[in-house]
Amino acid sequence: MTIQAYGLSAELSGHTILYPTNLDFKPGERVGLVGASGSGKSTLGHELVDTLRARGASVAHVPQSPDEALDPLRSMAFHWREAEKALGVAPDHARREMLFKALQIERGDLRKRPWGWSRGMQQRFVIAMALIGTPDLLVMDEPTSALDPVVAAGTMDLLEDYLKDRQTALLLITHDLGLAARRVSRLMVMEAGRIVEDAPTSKFLSAPETQAAKALCAHRNWLELPC
Amino acid sequence: MIGIFAGLLLRALVVLTGAALATFALLWHAPGDPALAIAEARYGQNVSKEVLDFIRAEAGFDDGFWTAFWAWLVPLLKGDFGQSSVNGRDVWPDLVTAMSYTFPLALVSLALGLAVSVPLALIATRKPGSWLDRGTVALASVGVAIPAFWLGLLLILLFAVQLGWLPAMGAETATHSILPALTLGFGVAASLTRIIRSGILEARGQPFLPAFIRRGVARRDIARDHVAPHAAVPVVTVLGLELAFLLEGLVVVEVIFARPGLGSFLVSAIFARDFPKVQAVVILAAVIFVVVNLAIDLIYRSLDPRVSERDA
Numbered sequence: 092m093t094i095q096a097y098g099l100s101a102e103l104s105g106h107t108i109l110y111p112t113n114l115d116f117k118p119g120e121r122v123g124l125v126g127a128s129g130s131g132k133s134t135l136g137h138e139l140v141d142t143l144r145a146r147g148a149s150v151a152h153v154p155q156s157p158d159e160a161l162d163p164l165r166s167m168a169f170h171w172r173e174a175e176k177a178l179g180v181a182p183d184h185a186r187r188e189m190l191f192k193a194l195q196i197e198r199g200d201l202r203k204r205p206w207g208w209s210r211g212m213q214q215r216f217v218i219a220m221a222l223i224g225t226p227d228l229l230v231m232d233e234p235t236s237a238l239d240p241v242v243a244a245g246t247m248d249l250l251e252d253y254l255k256d257r258q259t260a261l262l263l264i265t266h267d268l269g270l271a272a273r274r275v276s277r278l279m280v281m282e283a284g285r286i287v288e289d290a291p292t293s294k295f296l297s298a299p300e301t302q303a304a305k306a307l308c309a310h311r312n313w314l315e316l317p318c
Numbered sequence: 319m320i321g322i323f324a325g326l327l328l329r330a331l332v333v334l335t336g337a338a339l340a341t342f343a344l345l346w347h348a349p350g351d352p353a354l355a356i357a358e359a360r361y362g363q364n365v366s367k368e369v370l371d372f373i374r375a376e377a378g379f380d381d382g383f384w385t386a387f388w389a390w391l392v393p394l395l396k397g398d399f400g401q402s403s404v405n406g407r408d409v410w411p412d413l414v415t416a417m418s419y420t421f422p423l424a425l426v427s428l429a430l431g432l433a434v435s436v437p438l439a440l441i442a443t444r445k446p447g448s449w450l451d452r453g454t455v456a457l458a459s460v461g462v463a464i465p466a467f468w469l470g471l472l473l474i475l476l477f478a479v480q481l482g483w484l485p486a487m488g489a490e491t492a493t494h495s496i497l498p499a500l501t502l503g504f505g506v507a508a509s510l511t512r513i514i515r516s517g518i519l520e521a522r523g524q525p526f527l528p529a530f531i532r533r534g535v536a537r538r539d540i541a542r543d544h545v546a547p548h549a550a551v552p553v554v555t556v557l558g559l560e561l562a563f564l565l566e567g568l569v570v571v572e573v574i575f576a577r578p579g580l581g582s583f584l585v586s587a588i589f590a591r592d593f594p595k596v597q598a599v600v601i602l603a604a605v606i607f608v609v610v611n612l613a614i615d616l617i618y619r620s621l622d623p624r625v626s627e628r629d630a
Contacts, residue, residue: 140532152532160529164547164622173543177534206624220533 093117094148094228094260099138101131109134109284116228116260123271123292124264125307126281132264135281136232139262143228150228151221156237157213160220161205167216168201178224190219193253194246211242218250225259232264247274268307272296280304326615330608337604338394338597342387345593353379355591359404373403390594394601400594409598412583417602419489419579420572424564426499431506438507439514446519454511461508466567470501470574487576498575502567506560513556514549521548547621554618558611565603 094116101109109131116122126132136152143150154160161170175182191197194215205213214237221229235243251274254261265271271278271292278295280288282303288295299305345352353373357365373379378386393400399409442454477497478486485494522545530540572581580599587595619625 137528137532144532144534152529154529159525162524162526162530162544162548163624165543169543173530173535173539174533176539177536204623 092227094143094150096139096142099135099142101134101138107284109138112286114139116262118227118258118260119254120260120277121275122260122262123275123278124262124281125266125268125271125278126303128266130281131284132266132281133232134284135286136230136262136264140230148228149224149226150230151224151226153214153218153221153229153231153234155233157205157210157217158237160217161213163205166202166204167199167208170205170216171201171220174220174223180224186223190222190253193222194219194249211238211246214238215246215249218246222253222259225257227258228260228262229254230262230264233266234263235270236265236267243270280307322619323616326612330612333608334601334604338391338601339387341597341600342390343383345596346383346386348591350591352591352593356403359590359592376403390597399598399601402592402595404590404592409594412595413580413598413602416578416580416583419577420568420581423495423498423502423572423577423579424568426495427502427506427564428560430499430503431510434503434507435510435514438511439518442511442515443518443522451515454515458508458511458515461504462512464505464508465570466501466505467570467574469504470498470571473497473501474574489575489577489579494575494577498571498577501571501574502564505567506564509560509563510553514553517549517552518545520552521545524548551618551622554614554621558607558614561610562607565606 095114097113098111099109099114100107100111112135114135124132124135133155140150140152161167165173171187172182188197191199196212196215196219199208199212199216205216208216214234218231218234235246238246247270261275263271263275276292278288278290278292279286280295280301280303282301287301288299288304290300295304296308299308351370353370354365356373357369361369378389381389390400397410399413401408402412438454438458442451445451474486474497477484484496485491486497488494524544527540527544530544531537568579569581569584571577572579573585576582580602584596584599586592587599
């Protein structure tokens with residue numbers, strides 16, 4: 092079933108930072124949302140998640156940095172239990188093992204607090220937590236910008252592997268076209284609170300239409316990066 | 319963990335030694351002749367030189383600073399606070415009597431302060447910036463600014479003189495404690511309200527909270543499991559300072575309400591230049607302070623173990 096959200100918009104102290112926007116995602120679709128910093132990408136992601144959640148849809152969100160996802164005073168085990176409780180699912184040891192294995196954090200000590208783990212592992216823990224309920228849509232807001240490129244690529248590979256035979260759609264928000272181009276089949280470009288271009292990745296890269304998309308594509312060297 | 323605890327203990331020991339030395343040195347070098355003051359306290363005006371010499375020898379004033387310091391410190395380490403230089407009575411039993419008036423009052427005031435400030439801060443932070451919140455902040459600011467001696471006198475004027483409901487002086491019955499407890503509790507409540515309020519507001523601004531809401535964690539659970547522990551960290555930290563203000567306030571309040579507690583004990587000892595008594599109170603205060611701060615440090619570390627991680 093296609094996930095749809097209409098009329099997403101946002102204002103900040105009287106200024107429109109997100110103009111009314113409609114979004115749709117097919118099951119299992121991989122979509123990238125790119126644009127310069129301050130173009131409204133994160134706002135759109137938050138609005139999308141909040142709107143869908145309010146409607147009772149199954150949607151999960153992974154913030155930019157683990158600092159924005161984990162409470163430094165609480166253990167990893169606490170976070171996991173709490174996430175299960177929030178989803179209304181019973182604690183399931185096997186599911187946790189499976190997710191931890193998929194993201195390769197099975198060696199992490201759950202009794203520790205977030206800062207007892209490396210940042211890369213923290214972020215993978217946050218992603219694993221987002222996958223507990225096998226959501227219909229996973230929104231990832233710059234999920235790897237806090238990680239070094241090698242760890243970031245590894246994390247994305249693990250996530251893609253996990254999602255391969257599942258129906259979860261993925262919205263990848265990033266300012267890094269290189270990351271998005273390799274991972275998604277459809278790209279949207281944002282500029283000044285509006286989506287100005289929405290095209291299949293191959294078409295986007297070969298024939299960008301808008302100025303914003305051309306500017307992003309002009310920096311070709313991103314293709315050399317590992318992610 | 320053991321290393322950290324040892325470090326904290328060492329720090330406590332240094333503070334206590336410093337307090338002992340500073341107290342002794344200050345009194346030793348205080349202007350005026352202490353022997354004369356003692357003699358006057360014992361025998362009235364016009365004491366002879368022989369009496370003064372006798373008192374000097376008896377109190378050890380002739381032996382020099384370090385000898386006198388050691389002569390005081392060594393018995394102190396064994397729990398002997400010495401004898402009053404005015405009436406020769408053991409200091410310890412009198413100190414215990416004074417404490418039996420002061421400590422219950424301090425605890426009741428602290429409990430009163432907490433009982434008022436926690437709900438008040440919770441109500442105020444429901445809607446930050448609302449008239450209720452602003453009113454609470456204004457009231458708390460006024461409360462912090464009002465000196466205990468003034469508030470104490472006002473309460474006496476109203477409840478003891480005008481209305482005649484409560485006794486103003488003494489400590490014979492439990493009703494005698496009501497006005498002093500209100501006086502102290504008001505100040506404690508005012509400053510705690512401010513601290514708890516800002517602690518809650520700061521905790522609500524933690525960057526990870528929106529993610530918990532998006533994860534579907536119930537607001538009530540977020541408040542209990544994430545906001546409250548973060549708000550508690552600054553509150554616990556300031557509780558130690560709060561105790562210092564409380565001790566200070568106690569001295570004033572006890573004198574105003576003529577309660578025979580530590581405050582009155584200290585003030586009368588100072589006027590009589592009764593060194594052993596003054597030193598006993600100061601050392602006692604230092605011990606209380608150090609023990610409470612040690613406890614607070616440990617609570618703080620159990621709330622936020624990152625502190626220990628940084629120290630290690």
